[in-house]
Amino acid sequence: MTLQIIQVGLGGWGKDWARDVVAKNKDVETTAWVEIDAATLQEAQQRLKLPVERCFTSLDEALTTVSADAVLVTASLPGHVPSARTALQAGKHVLMEKPFAPTVAEAHELVELAARQECLLMISQNYRFFPAPRAVARLIQQQAIGRVGNVNIDFRRYDNLAPVETHRHYHIWEPLLVDMSIHHFDLMRLVIGQEPVQVFCKTWNAPWSKYDEPAEGAMTITFDGGAVVNYRGSWVSTGPQTNWAGEWHVEGEKGELVWTSRGETQETASIQLLGEEKPTPIDILEIGPLDRAGSLAAFVHAIQTNTNPETSGEANLKTLALMFAAVESARTGLPVNIA
Ligand SMILES: NC(=O)c1ccc[n+]([C@@H]2O[C@H](COP(=O)([O-])OP(=O)(O)OC[C@H]3O[C@@H](n4cnc5c(N)ncnc54)[C@H](O)[C@@H]3O)[C@@H](O)[C@H]2O)c1
Numbered sequence: 001m002t003l004q005i006i007q008v009g010l011g012g013w014g015k016d017w018a019r020d021v022v023a024k025n026k027d028v029e030t031t032a033w034v035e036i037d038a039a040t041l042q043e044a045q046q047r048l049k050l051p052v053e054r055c056f057t058s059l060d061e062a063l064t065t066v067s068a069d070a071v072l073v074t075a076s077l078p079g080h081v082p083s084a085r086t087a088l089q090a091g092k093h094v095l096m097e098k099p100f101a102p103t104v105a106e107a108h109e110l111v112e113l114a115a116r117q118e119c120l121l122m123i124s125q126n127y128r129f130f131p132a133p134r135a136v137a138r139l140i141q142q143q144a145i146g147r148v149g150n151v152n153i154d155f156r157r158y159d160n161l162a163p164v165e166t167h168r169h170y171h172i173w174e175p176l177l178v179d180m181s182i183h184h185f186d187l188m189r190l191v192i193g194q195e196p197v198q199v200f201c202k203t204w205n206a207p208w209s210k211y212d213e214p215a216e217g218a219m220t221i222t223f224d225g226g227a228v229v230n231y232r233g234s235w236v237s238t239g240p241q242t243n244w245a246g247e248w249h250v251e252g253e254k255g256e257l258v259w260t261s262r263g264e265t266q267e268t269a270s271i272q273l274l275g276e277e278k279p280t281p282i283d284i285l286e287i288g289p290l291d292r293a294g295s296l297a298a299f300v301h302a303i304q305t306n307t308n309p310e311t312s313g314e315a316n317l318k319t320l321a322l323m324f325a326a327v328e329s330a331r332t333g334l335p336v337n338i339a
Contacts, residue, residue, distance in 0.1 A: 001304075002027060002028065002029045003027055003028050003029070003069050003070055003300055003303060004028075004029050004030075004031045004066075004067055004068045004069050004070070005022070005028055005029070005030055005031065005068060005069065005070045005071065005072050005095075006030070006031060006032040006033070006034060006059065006062050006063065006066065006068045006070075006071050006072070006087075006092075007022065007030055007032075007033050007034065007071075007072045007074060008034040008035075008059055008071060008072065008073050008074065008075050008079065008083045008087075009034070009035060009036075009073060009074040009075025009076065009079055009083070009097075010033060010034075010035040010040060010041060010044035010048075010074070011035075011040065011074075011075075011076060011168075013074055013097070014035070014044070014074035014075070015044050015047065015048060017072070017074045017292065018030070018033065018044075018048055018050075019048055020292075021292045021293055021296055022072065022296065024293065025293065025296055025297070025300070027297075027300045028296065028300065031054065031066040031067060031068050032054045032055070032056055032062040032065065032066045032068070033045070033048075033050050033054060033055050033056070034055075034056045034057070034058065034059045034062050034083075035055075035057065036057055036058075036075070036079065037057075038057055041055055041056075041057060054066060059071070059083055059086050059087065060086060063086070063087075063090050063092075068092055069092065069093060069303070070087075070092050070093040070094065070095065070120075070299075070303070071083065071084070071087035071092045071093070071094050071095075072094075072095050072096075072296075073087070073094060073095070073096040073097060074097050075097075076168075076172075077099060077101075077102055077172075077173070077178070078102070080096055080097070080099075080100065080101055080102070081101050081102070081106045081109075081110065083096075084096055084110050084121065085109075085110065085113065088110065088113045088114050088117050088119050088121065089113070089117070091117055091119060092119060093119050093120040093121070093122075093299075093303055094114070094119065094120070094121045094122070095122050095123075095124055095295070095296065095299040096121070096122070096123055096124065097123075097124055098123055098124060098125060098182050098183065098186075099178055099179070099182045099320065099323060100123050100313065100316050100317075100319075100320050101320065102173075103324075104317070104320060104321060104324055107313065107316075107317060107320055108317070110313055111313045111314045111317065114313060120299070120302055120303055120308075120309070120312070121312060121313035121314075122295075122298070122299050122302065122309045122311055122312055122313065123311050123312075123313060123316040124292060124295040124296075124299075124311070125183070125186045125295070125311045125316065125319070126291045126292045126294065126295045127183045127184075127186065127187055127244065127245055127261070127262055127291075128186065128187065128190055128294070128310070128311065129287065129289065129290050129291055129292075129293070129294025129295060129298075130245070130261045130262050130267060130287070130290060130291065131261075131267055131284040131285055131286065131287050132245070132259045132260065132261040132267045132268065132269045132284055133187055133190060133191050133245065133259070133261055134285075134287055135259075135269050135282050135283070135284055135285060136191055136248070136250065136257050136259045136269050136282070137190055137191045137193060139257060139271065139282065140191065140192065140193055140250070140252070140257070141193055144252075144254070144257070144271060145250065145251070145252025145253070145254045145255050145256065145257055145271070145273070146252045146253035146254040147225075147226060147252060147253050148192055148194070148225070148226070148227040148250060148251070148252050149226070149227065149228065149251050149252060149253065150227075150228055150230070150251045151188070151192065151227055151228065151229040151230070151248070151249070151250050151251065152229075152230050152248070152249040152251075153184060153188075153229060153230070153231045153232070153246050153247070153248050153249075154232050154233075154242055154246055154247045155180070155181075155184060155231075155232070155233040155234065155242055155244075155246035155247075156233075156234050156237035156239050156240065156241055156242045157234070157235055157237060157241055157242070158235075158236060158237055158238060158241065159235045159236070160208065160209065160210050160235070160236045162210075164210045167210070169211075170210045170211050170212060171212050172213075173213060174203075174213055174214070174327055175211050175213060175214075175215055175235060176203060176214055176215055176216060176217050176233050176234070176235060177201070177203065177214075177217060177323060177326050177327050177330065178323060178327065180233060180235065181217070181231070181233050181323065181326065182319065182320075182323050183244070183245070184231065184233065184245070184246055185319050185322045185323055185326075186311075186316070186319040187245060188221070188223075188229055188322075189318060189319060189322075191248070191250070192223060192225070192227050192229075192250070193225070194223035194224050194225035194226075194227050195223060195224045195318055195338075196221050196222070196223055196224075196318070196321075196322045196325075196338050197222050197223060197224050197337065197338055198221070198222045198325075198335055198336065198337050198338060199219055199220070199221045199222075199322060199325045199326050199329050199335065199336055199338065200219060200220050200221075200329055200334075200335040200336075201217060201218070201219035201325075201326040201327075201329040201330045201336075202217060202218055202219070202330060202333075203216065203217035203330040204216055204217070205236075206234075206236045208236065209235075209236045210236075211235065211236070214330065215234065215235040215236045216233065216234040216235070216236060216237075217232070217233055217234075217326075217330065218230075218231065218232045218233075219231050219326055219329070219330075221322070221326075233246070241264070242260065242263070243260045243261055243262055243263025243264065243265055243267075244261075244262040244263045245260060245261035245262045245263070246260070247260050248260065254273055254274060255271060255272050255273035255274050255276070256271070256272050256279075257269065257270070257271050257282075258270050258271075258272075258279060259282075262291065267284055268281065268284070269281070269282040269284060270282055295311075298310070298311075318338075321338050321339065322338055325337070325338045
């Protein structure tokens, strides 16, 4: 059975979802597109050649006009909770872009609403759908490097060339921690297989940064199984660019795993045990649809099989809690425990 969806939010990333992800999935049919900004809706309608009668500026209107099983939320963060709430109240499943919600309380509210409505609520943590983090997570689970100790992660990009007035990204809330590091926080939980318990974070802006809020940061995160992550991230780094997942060095008692994923340079992972002279590449296995296609396929599969996806709203609460703890630590200058 084809899953009928309404897509909400047609900014840069939403248009990309419509064209490159949803349109290519044979199990899904989009029955309406919603964008709150009329000019953006018109531009998207023309660019993507969408039927005018299926384009709306309100999700409520779309829900009463077309049939749908689910709603895909690709709006910017202020649109996440209102769109998901409306969809769930109408009894529709929801797949939503990261970050889940602007407050932990609203995220909990949506998780409870989804449970009451017996609907699926899933967050698209698309960085999980790549072979390298999966391969490394499996090796860690199999104790290939023994107990995990120190984990060093670096993320560097130079997103500082666009005109400051028109580039929305320069003006969003917490562009590093909330918009970007959320991916890395979620990957830490997947790869290390432990849950975060405390974070001590500092953020800042380089003198040349065009961002309003901190575009750079560093933090130490402790995990419940004893792992300690040292993370450095920057949107305005003049150093060599990393892939989007960053560069990871995971030290265990028996040796080290090194990996990177999702970007311009090759997806790689290697292992070097104590006493070995050089690292051995790890077989990167096929994992099925990648990136957002993987998220969407997992969402469809979970609905078809009535099972919980690994990035359900409820499962994503810990990722979100780490993100908010990092924001609070950066603001107060103090370590913050994660409930
Ligand atoms: N997973 C990834 O790799 C990745 C990459 C880029 C962006 N994103 C996420 O995708 C989302 C959209 O990002 P973007 O770059 O397209 O942002 P954007 O600001 O370019 O576009 C967002 C669009 O959502 C619309 N919108 C806001 N509230 C709405 C509502 N209530 N109803 C309908 N439309 C609404 C806005 O009018 C805007 O056109 C964000 O959550 C962002 O974090 C994820």
